[in-house]
Amino acid sequence: MLHTRVIPCLLMRNQGLVKTVKFKDSRYIGDPINAVRIFNEKEVDELMFLDIGNSGKSVSPDFELLSDIASEAFMPFAYGGGVTNIDQVKRLYAVGVEKVVLNTAAAERPHLVSEAARLAGSSGVIVSVDVRRNWRGRHSVHVASGTKDLKRDPAEYACEMERLGAGEILLNSIDRDGTKSGYDLELIERVCKAVSIPVVASGGAAGLSDLRQAADAGASGLAAGSMFVYHGKHDAVLITYPEYDQLERLFK
Amino acid sequence: MISVVDYGVCNLGSMLNMLRKIGVPAQLVSTPAELSLAKKIILPGVGAFDNGMRALTERGLAEALRSKVAHGETPLLGVCLGMQMLGRGSEEGALRGLGLIDADAHRFRFAPESRLKVPHMGWSHLDRLHECALLRDLENESRFYFCHSYHLVCDSPHDVLANAGYGGGFVAMVHHKNVFGVQFHPEKSHRFGMALLHNFARM
Numbered sequence: 001m002l003h004t005r006v007i008p009c010l011l012m013r014n015q016g017l018v019k020t021v022k023f024k025d026s027r028y029i030g031d032p033i034n035a036v037r038i039f040n041e042k043e044v045d046e047l048m049f050l051d052i053g054n055s056g057k058s059v060s061p062d063f064e065l066l067s068d069i070a071s072e073a074f075m076p077f078a079y080g081g082g083v084t085n086i087d088q089v090k091r092l093y094a095v096g097v098e099k100v101v102l103n104t105a106a107a108e109r110p111h112l113v114s115e116a117a118r119l120a121g122s123s124g125v126i127v128s129v130d131v132r133r134n135w136r137g138r139h140s141v142h143v144a145s146g147t148k149d150l151k152r153d154p155a156e157y158a159c160e161m162e163r164l165g166a167g168e169i170l171l172n173s174i175d176r177d178g179t180k181s182g183y184d185l186e187l188i189e190r191v192c193k194a195v196s197i198p199v200v201a202s203g204g205a206a207g208l209s210d211l212r213q214a215a216d217a218g219a220s221g222l223a224a225g226s227m228f229v230y231h232g233k234h235d236a237v238l239i240t241y242p243e244y245d246q247l248e249r250l251f252k
Numbered sequence: 253m254i255s256v257v258d259y260g261v262c263n264l265g266s267m268l269n270m271l272r273k274i275g276v277p278a279q280l281v282s283t284p285a286e287l288s289l290a291k292k293i294i295l296p297g298v299g300a301f302d303n304g305m306r307a308l309t310e311r312g313l314a315e316a317l318r319s320k321v322a323h324g325e326t327p328l329l330g331v332c333l334g335m336q337m338l339g340r341g342s343e344e345g346a347l348r349g350l351g352l353i354d355a356d357a358h359r360f361r362f363a364p365e366s367r368l369k370v371p372h373m374g375w376s377h378l379d380r381l382h383e384c385a386l387l388r389d390l391e392n393e394s395r396f397y398f399c400h401s402y403h404l405v406c407d408s409p410h411d412v413l414a415n416a417g418y419g420g421g422f423v424a425m426v427h428h429k430n431v432f433g434v435q436f437h438p439e440k441s442h443r444f445g446m447a448l449l450h451n452f453a454r455m
Contacts, residue, residue, distance in 0.1 A: 002375045002395060043442045045375060046397075071269045076397055076440050096265030098399075098440065120263065121299035121333075123371050123399045167371060198369045220369050 003251035004215040005045040008241065009202055009223040010035060012081070013053035015065055019225055021178035023130075023146040026052065029229055029237045032065070036072045042241040047073055048170075048200075048223060050101065050128075051081025052145055063091055070096030078126055080170075084109070089116045093124065101170060103128040104143040107150055110164050117165030122197070127161040128170040129154050131187060139187055146174045154187065155194035162195045169199045170223065176204030178226050183214040192218030208242060208250050215251060254453060255290035257317070257334075258282040259307040267296050267331070270439040274446045276453040284316035292455065293317070293326060296439075297333030301357065301402070302345030304333050309347075318350055327430050327455045328352070329386075335426065335433030336404055344402050352431045354407040360418065368419045371401040376416040376424070376436070384413050384427055386451050394444040396424070396436035403435060 010032065011018050017035055018026040032049070039047055049069065051061065061082050070077055079092055080101025089100050089112070100120075106113050106127045116125045130142045131154045141152040150157070158169045171191050173184040183204045192199045198220030205211060205224035214222050231238035242250075256267055258280040271278040278294075281287050295317070297304050308314040321328045330338045339349045342357035349357075362368045375395045380387060396416075403422040406412050416424035416435070426433040432452070438445030 002377065005374050040442070067265075070265060071272075074270060074273065074440065074442050074445070076399070076437075077266075093263040094265055096263065096269050098263065098266065118303075119261075119299070123373065123401075124263075124298060168373070196369060198371070198373050218367065220373065 003247055004211070004219065005200075005221040006211060006242065006247060007046045007048050007200060007221050007223040008039055008044055008228040009048040009050065009225050010229070011225065012049060012051045015062065017229075018052070019178060019229055020052065023174050023177055033068055033072060035239055036069050038239045039241065040072060040074055043244065044075055044241050046076040046078070046221070048078040048101070049080070051079075054082030061088060061092065063095060066092065066097060067095040080126070080128055084112075086112065086115045086119070089119060093120055099124050099126050099168070101126045101128050103130060106161060106166075107143045110160075113161060113164040113166055117167065122165050122167030125166050126168045126170050126200070127158075127166040128172060129158055129161070129191070130172040130174055131184075132174040142174060155191050158191050158195050158199075162197050166197065168197055168221070169195060171199050171201055173203035179204055180206035180226055182206065182210045183217070185213055185217045188214055188217040188219050208246070212250055254278045254292045254294055255281040255287065256294045256296065257287070257313060259304070259311055259313055261297070261299055261304055261307045263298060264296060266437075267294065267439045270446065270449060274450055274453075276449065282311065284312040287313060287316045287320060290320070290326060292452065293321070293328045294452075295328060295330045295334035295337070297331065297337060299333060300344060301333065301336060301342040302347045304337055305345065305347040305349065308337070314350060318352065321352060321431060325430050327452065328432065329452050330431075330433040331439070332400060332435060332437060335435055336402055338426065338431060338433050339404055342402055353404070353411055353426055353428050353433065355404045355411065355423075355426065357402040358405050359402050362419050366419065371399055372418045373399045376418070378414040378416055378424055379421065380414045381409075382413055382427070385455055386413070386425070386427070386432055386448060388451050390444065390447050390451075394447070396434075396438065396441040396444060398424075398436045400435060404433070
C-alpha cells in the first residue's frame with residue numbers, strides 16, 4: 001500500500017455543495033459536479049459525498065445528480081444521505097457509487113447493513129458513526145445529522161456494525177466538524193483498536209500534520225472537508241488537494 | 253467493442269462510465285448467446301466468491317466463458333472478484349472457480365499485533381514481472397486502487413504478471429494465454445486505469 005487514503009468529504013444540500021461547522025451553519029460553496037471535475041484532475045485517492053439535506057429524512061437520494069457525479073468520478077466514490085432501503089442501495093451501486101454510507105438507517109434498521117453487504121460485499125458498505133462528547137467528556141454516537149443521541153459508546157457501536165457486515169467505519173467527530181482544530185485522536189485510537197475493519201477519520205483536519213497524526217492513531221483513511229474547500233484565514237472557497245509527492249513524504 | 257459480463261451481482265456503472273470516458277464502445281452481455289459473439293470480454297466482480305460463481309453458473313455464463321475463452325483466442329479480463337473467479341476456487345467459498353488459471357484465492361492473514369486491516373483498501377504501485385501488452389506505455393509510477401480481502405496464489409510464476417504489496421507481496425495481475433486478471437479496479441484508478449483499459453481495448 002502506498003499511503004493512508006486521503007479523502008475529500010463533500011457535503012451536499014439542495015444539489016449545492018455546502019460546508020458546515022459542528023454539523024450546523026451550512027454555507028453554500030459551489031457546484032458539486034464542478035468540484036468532482038477538479039478533484040478528478042487532482043487525482044484524489046477517493047471521494048465522499050454526503051447529502052446532509054437528506055440525512056435522517058425519508059427523502060430519496062437524488063439519483064439523477066448522483067449518476068452525473070459518478071460518471072465523472074474515476075476514483076472510488078462513496079455516497080451517503082437519505083438511504084433507507086435496499087432498493088436505493090441497489091440503485092446507487094447501479095449508477096456507479098462504490099460505497100454506500102449508512103448512518104440513521106444503520107441504527108434504526110441494522111439488517112440493512114447486512115443486506116447491503118450481501119449485495120455488494122462488505123467493502124461496499126460504510127457505516128458513519130457520528131460522535132459527540134457529552135458534558136462529562138464522554139463520547140456518544142449520534143444519528144439524524146447529529147440531532148439524535150443514541151447514548152452508545154462509539155467503539156462498541158462500531159464493533160456491532162462490523163459484525164453486521166460493514167466494511168468500513170466513517171468516524172465523524174461532530175464537535176470538530178469544520179473547526180480545523182485537529183482530529184479527535186483519542187476517539188480514533190479507541191475505535192481503531194476495537195474493530196478489525198478500516199476506519200476513516202473525519203472532523204477537524206486543518207493541515208497535513210493533522211492527517212499524519214490521525215494515521216498514526218490508526219486511521220486507514222483520512223477524510224476532510226474544510227481543508228480541501230477553504231483557503232486562507234478568511235475561508236475563501238478554493239478547492240485544493242495535496243500534491244502526490246507531498247503525501248508520500250508525509251506518510252513515510 | 254468490449255462485452256462486459258452482467259451477471260447481476262455488481263456495480264457495472266463505474267466500468268461503463270470509464271470505458272465511455274476513454275471512447276471505447278462497450279455493451280453489457282448477460283446470456284451465453286450474447287457472450288458467444290463477444291470479441292473482448294471484461295468480467296467484473298465484487299462481493300462473495302460463491303455468490304459470483306453461483307450467479308455465473310445459474311445464467312449458463314460460467315460454461316459459456318470457459319468454452320469461449322479456453323478454446324479460443326478471445327481476450328478476457330477479470331477484475332477484482334472477476335480475477336479471483338478465474339482460478340480453481342477460493343478460501344472464501346465452496347464452489348469451484350472457472351479454472352482458467354491454475355490458482356486459488358487465499359485470505360489475507362496478518363499477525364494479531366499487525367495494524368493492517370482487512371479488506372485491503374487503497375492504492376498501490378505494481379511490481380512488474382513480465383512484459384505484456386496490457387502494461388504497454390504505462391508509467392512506472394502508475395498506481396491502482398485495490399479493495400479486497402482475498403488474493404490469488406498462482407501455481408506457476410509465469411502466470412504472474414505483476415505483484416503489489418500489502419504486508420508482503422501478493423499477486424496483482426495474472427496472464428495466461430488470452431486470459432488476464434487484475435486484482436485492482438482500473439475503472440477507479442484515474443488515468444492509470446484508463447491507460448490499462450485502453451491497452452486491453454487495443455488487443
